Amino acid sequence: MKDFLISFLSFLDPQWINLIWSLLQIAIVTICLILTVVFLVYFERKVIGYMHARVGPNRVGPKGTLQSIADTIKLLLKEVIIPDKADRFFFLLSPLLLLIPALAAWAVIPFSPEFIIADINAGLLYLLALTSFGVYGVILAGWASNSKYAFLGSMRAAAQMVAYEIAMGFALVGVLMAGGSLKLGEIVAAQTGGVLSWFWIPLFPLFIVYFISGIAETNRHPFDLAEGEAEIVAGFHVEYSGIGFAIFFLAEYINMALISVLTSIMFLGGWESFFAGIPFLESSVFSFLTEPSIFWLLLKTLFFLFVFIWLRASFPRYRYDQLMSLGWKVLIPITILWIGVECIMYVMQIGPWSVT
Amino acid sequence: MNIIQLIKKLTLIDFIKGFIVTLKAFFRRKVTVQYPEVKTPLSPRFRGKLALMRYDNGEERCIACKLCSAVCPAQAISIESEERADGSRRTTKFEIDAFKCIYCGFCEEACPVDSIVETDIFEYHMTENEQRIQTKEMLLATGDEYREQTIENKKKDSRYR
Known part of the structure; x- marks a missing residue:
């Protein structure tokens, strides 16, 4: 992937390509992390639910998979006091x-x-x-x-x-x-x-x-x-x-x-x-x-x-x-x-x- | 701290036991009832929303004896009565405070003419505070609405009374 970036942006200085490459990697990791958290909230509620012998969230989306997205939207729309x-x-x-x-x-x-x-x-x-x-x-x-x-x-x-x-x-x-x-x-x-x-x-x-x-x-x-x-x-x-x-x-x-x-x-x-x-x-x-x-x-x-x-x-x-x-x-x-x-x-x- | 306790602590044996308990529960069959779609069966003896019943000819059963109001532990029932034009004693006011009511069913037990009954309706709500006062008209309307199922439930339960 980096080779592709180098050939695509060959007109740029190698330093700049390195910078862009690093920024791209950072973006990938950060987005993946946030998605991990979204998954983790759902995973946690589901696992704890199962361990309590109940089924956990299952209303939002198929099997409740969109629950943490709904939670996030709710949190972001709330008033900051x-x-x-x-x-x-x-x-x-x-x-x-x-x-x-x-x-x-x-x-x-x-x-x-x-x-x-x-x-x-x-x-x-x-x-x-x-x-x-x-x-x-x-x-x-x-x-x-x-x-x-x-x-x-x-x-x-x-x-x-x-x-x-x-x-x-x-x-x-x-x-x-x-x-x-x-x-x-x-x-x-x-x-x-x-x-x-x-x-x-x-x-x-x-x-x-x-x-x-x-x-x-x-x-x-x-x-x-x-x-x-x-x-x-x-x-x-x-x-x-x-x-x-x-x-x-x-x-x-x-x-x-x-x-x-x-x-x-x-x-x-x-x-x-x-x-x-x-x-x-x-x-x-x-x-x-x-x-x-x-x-x-x-x-x-x-x-x-x-x-x-x-x-x-x-x-x-x-x-x-x-x-x-x-x-x-x-x-x-x-x-x-x-x-x-x-x-x-x-x-x-x-x-x-x-x-x- | 003796040596057994020390070994117990260092091997985290109690933690492992606790982990196993929750892991067993993890694979256990889940018994959650998906409420609005699936409902658990109700007993015919279920004590839900209060209602006033009528005779088959449409005449209200209540004779304003005030036994229900006397037996009510929460004092939720208030009754005023007067002689009607045809000489029978009837209520002019029959009000139940739904917030005071504890759904004990004593009023139903006390009623000599089976006028006040408890239906098996439990999914109801009020949107305003004043609506907690169930007037005579509202109670009679409830009785009319759920007449068949209430009579059926009472019949099913009658041999145990």
């Missing part, structure tokens, strides 16, 4: 502060061996930086709303996100050691060769810890203390309506998808196939099943998104002190312990990776 004593500038800015990092983080995601917007060297570091940036949006939203509930919610969210950021960072240190690179593409490449050589076996505790911290990081059930309906109404976005609320919603779901895609990239071999490394399949007509493609990544991501929703349907919310003690007293020690174990394995040459 800005509270009288709110700080107007930050009140309007904070949804964007949450959305922009959530979208920007997708720049370094390798969807397939070829398709990656920005293959930068410090990809993992960039991701850590951007995922923690979201907390500013939450704090500012709570503060600018000038409401006690919103403020309490944002304080909770901030403490929670900071606590789980550490466990998440440590889990990523393990991945970094195993993958030997900060480039996400190289981390996936290090996992080539079948289900058993993916990082989820040698790094199993880190895999679990990473996913749990990911859930806490996105303020999803069972860690959604920041918007605990029972205690603080809706938390940091209680004063938002219409488009403001829609953007918070969008950011939350994009973050969910981001955590899912990152978990699959770092622990489940990203674009690698489930069937890779099975000699029987590789030599037969089903060899296309063993080839790496974006399809496998999407499948793994969908599985983790399902787990997100599954969790929401299954468990009640954590109490705040339980949440904090889980973060500080359980997850962080486990990650540190496992990094120690990994160091020993690394030096003793046990495990799938080798010292270069």
Whole structure:
């Protein structure tokens, strides 16, 4: 596709072609993300409905598939109310502060061996930086709303996100050691060769810890203390309506998808196939099943998104002190312990990776 | 914390159990009734919208004994009566406040002439607050409208009364 672009726009400077190409990729990824969110809202309601032994939305469109579009239209048509004593500038800015990092983080995601917007060297570091940036949006939203509930919610969210950021960072240190690179593409490449050589076996505790911290990081059930309906109404976005609320919603779901895609990239071999490394399949007509493609990544991501929703349907919310003690007293020690174990394995040459 | 608890916590065994419960429910047969298109069967004893019945010759049954108004736990019924020209006692005002009514059916039980009855109509609404007062004319009209099905329902239920 890029070759086509180059031949079509050959009169332009190569720099300009690169710029247009990048913009095109960004547009594709952003539109796909928004469509993912549209799908995810429907998927979530349907899955939770099924888990409650009911059928979920089935009125709008065939089998209710247009439900989230109807929801979106309703949200966009609603009046945007800005509270009288709110700080107007930050009140309007904070949804964007949450959305922009959530979208920007997708720049370094390798969807397939070829398709990656920005293959930068410090990809993992960039991701850590951007995922923690979201907390500013939450704090500012709570503060600018000038409401006690919103403020309490944002304080909770901030403490929670900071606590789980550490466990998440440590889990990523393990991945970094195993993958030997900060480039996400190289981390996936290090996992080539079948289900058993993916990082989820040698790094199993880190895999679990990473996913749990990911859930806490996105303020999803069972860690959604920041918007605990029972205690603080809706938390940091209680004063938002219409488009403001829609953007918070969008950011939350994009973050969910981001955590899912990152978990699959770092622990489940990203674009690698489930069937890779099975000699029987590789030599037969089903060899296309063993080839790496974006399809496998999407499948793994969908599985983790399902787990997100599954969790929401299954468990009640954590109490705040339980949440904090889980973060500080359980997850962080486990990650540190496992990094120690990994160091020993690394030096003793046990495990799938080798010292270069 | 003893060692068993620690192992339980670290293996997330309780979480896995919880996951299995919801996953089983996920594949269970769904029993949701698609309400406006599909309706669940109603018992002939169903207590719905109130109505006043007439005799076969068109004469209203109510004799203004006020038993229904006396037995009503929500005090939703108010009755005024006068002697009519032919010497019989009839109501001049028979009003039910539909918002007060709790559909207990005591009025129907109390009525000596089977005048006030509860139909099996439950899909009705008011658009204005004043419409909650069901006047005698409205109640009689309801009775006329659903006369056949109400009589049929009462017949079906009669051997259990």
